[in-house]
Amino acid sequence: MFVTHLSLADFRSYPGVELALDPGVTTFTGANGQGKTNLVEAVDYLATLGSHRVAGEVPLVRHGAERAIVRARVQAGLGDSRQLLLEVELIPGRQNRASLNRAPLRRPRELLGALRTVVFSPEDLSLVKGDPSERRRFIDELITTRWPRLAGVRADYDRVLKQRATLLKSLSGRGRSIGDGAAATLEVWDESLAGFGAELVHARVRTLTDLAPHVAGAYAAIAPTNNDAKVGYRSPIAPEPATTVDELQARLVLAMGERRAEEIARGLCLVGPHRDDLTLELGELPAKGYASHGESWSLALSLKLASFDLLRADGVQPVLILDDVFAELDQMRRQRLAGMIAEAEQVLITAAVPADVPAELGGRRFRVGGGEVSEVEHAGT
Known part of the structure; x- marks a missing residue:
């Protein structure tokens, strides 16, 4: 192409x-x-x-x-x-x-x-040194590149996330005494958010599993040190590659229920893929805070080269x-x-x-x- x-x-x-x-x-x-x-x-x-x-x-x-x-x-x-x-x-x-x-x-x-396309630019150093939002953006752009239909899932998730957050803000300060009507409405949004969120988490974990060996290979090829580069997924619902979308949805609904009082008190959606992060490690240490500038550059570049190799392995x-x-x-x-x-x-x-x-x-x-x-x-x- x-x-x-x-x-x-x-x-x-x-x-x-x-x-x-x-x-x-x-x-x-x-x-x-x-x-x-x-x-x-x-x-x-x-x-x-x-x-x-x-x-x-x-x-x-x-x-x-x-x-x-x-x-x-x-x-x-x-x-x-x-x-x-x-x-x-x-x-x-x-x-x-x-x-x-x-x-x-x-x-x-x-x-x-x-x-x-796969783009690498100086701004991509933030994949290693920046906030979780930078790493979430990276993986979400990659899953959308692999499976374009997920662009619609991402849009639906963002829409429901905003609507659920608006409801939580309106209930803020009421604790668990929010009334049966509000509770039922919140449960509907829980199910909807968990449904779209489960698809995103499943695609992220599957892609990271496929990506990991390419990251290790790219880092070994481009960096002067012998550290192993590893990438993983951090989420309170503990997803694994074999976890199904239905299982992930159930875990998300359960996690929302467990944190409902806190979510209402703070008026925020505290559970979902918008709160997850990628883990990046060199050897046995997390890259953020421990990697040198050169190592961070090599790791960020390896993530993009690995994305390129993964897409080629997909036939693209x-x-x-x-x-x-x-x-x-x-x-x-x-x-x-x-x-x-x-x-x-x-x-x-x-x-x-x-x-x-x-x-x-x-x-x-x-x-x-x-x-x-x-x-x-x-x-x-």
Whole structure:
């Protein structure tokens, strides 16, 4: 799977750009703030309907413009000439519009699965050093990439979570004396939240089980130390790979019941996948708080490379995006990373300095600056 053409209108800093792309490695170089990351961000947006840089969509629309359009032609693979035309129109304050092969889609998330990406950027250091929300976002984006239908489950879970939280806030301070009507209503929301939550937890645990050997392998290949990298799942309902969705739902309902008084008192939903976390370990120690800066970088990179390998094992060839990564790595890690990505169908790289990107990667190189994207005929010029 790879992008053959990218078209932008009023996206980020670009009034308009048309860019033909090839399989293999493509590198965009230029000074900070010139728009090189905007190009790869647009590709990732079509795959995930989100940005790896900002939470909202207002910054994605060029200042002064009413909307932005991101469009790409995607080829199924090196041996498969079938192509799809993907398009999203971003409209701040309104629902975005999406189309596939120029046919409008009812909801933008119906576009998910047409293009798959794996992105690694400096912000991903937060996977190791940051809050649990960063790790939950990582695993949820991965399960949605593997099984696009889970985007709907995530949306339903978030909707029910907000509605249940609103009810809890309205009951806050009443303790257990909330009345039969309110108790019955809360039980309905418990069942609904547990149903969607169980699907998410099941997908997370299954994916982490599949991901773990890839993480260990990637870390061993890229890091200079011999520590074993391990990833796991932390939840009060103690899910295991063999735990069924029905069992997880029952455990979630039970856990909500056990903490009902506390939830009402605090007006918060205290049980569910929105409170869970991933465990990351190097050797016998937790990575957070014990890993060095270099080890944290290697582990964060290993998580993304493992995601890439897992998707390939699933039969998917995602576009690999390395956004301003090589500058953060020492020479040894650069060379090891270059060797590990050589077999990807398409790799999109951004770098401030061309020399940061190992020359053996080859491929096409573009210089980005002043709103223009121009190809460099000879690498290093």
